[in-house]
Amino acid sequence: MEILGEIQKNKQEKLIVSISEYKAHTYIDIRVYYEDKKTGEYKPTKKGVALPPSIIREVMELVLQGAEKLQNDQQILKQNL
Numbered sequence: 001m002e003i004l005g006e007i008q009k010n011k012q013e014k015l016i017v018s019i020s021e022y023k024a025h026t027y028i029d030i031r032v033y034y035e036d037k038k039t040g041e042y043k044p045t046k047k048g049v050a051l052p053p054s055i056i057r058e059v060m061e062l063v064l065q066g067a068e069k070l071q072n073d074q075q076i077l078k079q080n081l
Contacts, residue, residue, distance in 0.1 A: 013045075014033055016031055020050065032045045
């Protein structure tokens with residue numbers, strides 16, 4: 001596994017984006033990790049997704065569209081207050 005980056009989600013969890021292999025296939029893995037209270041290490045949860053390279057660009061485009069929509073919705077909400 002090659003870690004590409006980490007984003008702190010809250011005090012106990014973070015998102016880790018990595019490149020991983022499973023059954024001879026390579027994926028971009030976006031997964032929630034939690035902090036083990038006993039060891040202080042971050043361990044993976046089942047919350048996440050492994051994306052094959054063939055759909056990465058499409059997923060990125062949809063995430064960007066969603067981010068734009070959220071920003072637009074927040075601007076509209078502020079204007080109506």
